[in-house]
Amino acid sequence: MTRWGRIMRALGPAVGRPPTREMLRACIGAGVGLTCCTFLVRLTMTPANAAGPDPTLLLIAPLGATAMLAFAVPSSPLAQPWAAVVGNTVSAFIGVVMVMLVAEPWMALGLSVTCAMIAMMLLRATHPPAAGVALGAVLTADAVREAGFSYVFSPVLLDTVLLLAVAVVYNRMTGRVYPFRQPVDHGPRTVEGAGLRPMIKSADLSSILQRLRLDVNIGPADLARLIDAAHSLAAEHLFDGVRSAQIMTRKLVTADPQMPVSQIAALFRLHKVRTLPVIGFDGAFQGLVSEADLVRTLHKPDSAGDDNMLSRLLRASRDVVEPVAAEVMVTTVGTATKDTPLGVLVDLLAEGDQQAVPVLDAGRMVGIITRADLVAALARAQSVAELPADTPDEDEDDPTDTLNQKQQKTT
Incomplete structure (x- = not known):
């Protein structure tokens, strides 16, 4: 890109074009809020002196900027109630003080904005439109001097509160979150999500x-x-090109919802697996049963210490009421489709709560990916990537070919 191209790009729009629906939502809300404020201004303020400008009209200008923030970008820290209410109010107070103490208008204009900015920053109430409130008070000095400090309460404080009250109701009615989302500890998600997410407070x-x-x-x-x-x-994008369908196990060992846990334990031992999917009688996937689920269900603190857990599971049928798969399975699990990228599976299984990821197609299970399947695919890809460049690959249909090619390029 040329120098002029970079300059023109830097001077161009910095945000994307919002959807038409969002534009209409914000504009209608701002119009409703400002209309309410205008009526409140007229009700609470005495008529302005005909010799000077009407301070109520000048107040609408910074309130318009506040409305832009509260309705169009309600997630911005600058638009939050604390910033708007405190910022506008303290700026109005400073504007009145400057009108009372500073005789020279040109000096009062500069000092009002400067002091308002300092006060907002100290109070952690940065709200850009509030600088206009302080400026407007100085521009209408005669009317503001007559109103005195009551100008801070009415119309500034009252109108700001009214505008934000309308914003809270309107934003929530139209699907936006306002006031600000409160921060929570940012931690890993294990269900229907991915991303190597360390805990961040x-x-x-x-x-x-x-x-x-x-x-x-x-x-x-x-x-x-x-x-x-x-x-x-x-x-x-961790391993572009490798999908679930290429590494999943298609020969499934499953359990039905009414299968006793003793039979499930026998299947674990017979097939040397640690997780079984539970498939309903209609063929739909219902959940997963792992060895850990059986242990949690059948562990009894008063059991003899010399009994091993597998023996206890196999003897569970002797109990009066034996639990079945539907009672011990976990239904809230992360799942995948045939097109789920390998990187998502790495992330999901690395989090530790799941031993396997069911692969579903329209609610029906078509395969399963265990940690062993994932490790085998990654190990195969790594071993092939380390081969000399002139070594032919005999397995042309290896599902990790795409992954190998990507890793060879990066190494």
């Missing part, structure tokens, strides 16, 4: 944003969402 997320000086642009909760999305995308 909310305080650490806030510290990262402050260190990078981004805390006024994005909140900790939204940063956590970005981390989740980035991890998921990275997992999908």
Whole structure:
């Protein structure tokens, strides 16, 4: 890219075009909120002196900017209730003080904005439209001087609160989260998700944003969402080209929902597996039963210490009521499709709570991927990638060919 091309790109739009529905949603909400504020201003303020500008009209300008933030970008830290209410109110107070103490208008204009910015930063209430509130108070000095400090309460505080109350109701009615998402500890997800997600506390997320000086642009909760999305995308591209269908086991050993746990234990020992999928009588996948599930179900603290667990499982049929698969299986598990990328499977199985990932097609199980299948595929890919470049690959249909080619390029 040429120098002029880089300059033009830097001067171009920095955000994407929002969907038409979102644009209409934000614009209608802002219009409703500002209309309510205009009526409140007229009800609470006495008519302006005809000799000077009407301060109520100048107030609508910064409130319009507040409405833009609260309705169009409700996730921004700048749009949150604390920032808007405290920012507008303290700026109005500073504007009135400057009108009362500083005789020169040109000096009062500069001092009002400067002091308002300092106060907002100290109070952690950065709200850009509030600088306009302080400026408007100085521009309408005669009317504001007559109203005194009551101007801070009405119309500034009242109108800001009203506007934000409308924003809270309207945003929630139209599917947006406002006020701000409260940050929570960012940890791994094990169900229907992927991404190598180490535990990150909310305080650490806030510290990262402050260190990078981004805390006024994005909140900790939204940063956590970005981390989740980035991890998921990275997992999908970890081993591009290798899908679940290429490494899954198609010969399935399954259990039905009413199978006693003693028979399930026998299947574990016979087929040397650690996880069995439970398939309903209609052929639909219902859950997974692992050795750990059986141990949790049948472990009895008062049992003889010299009995091994497998023997106890095989003798479970002697109990008066023997548990069945439907009672011990785990139904909330991560699943995959034939097209799920290998990187997602690596991530999901690495988290430790699942020993296997069912591969489903329209709710029916078509295969299963165990940790052993995953390790074998990765080991095969690594061993082939380490071969000399002129060594022919005899297995032309090896499902890890695409992965091997990618790793050879990177090494």
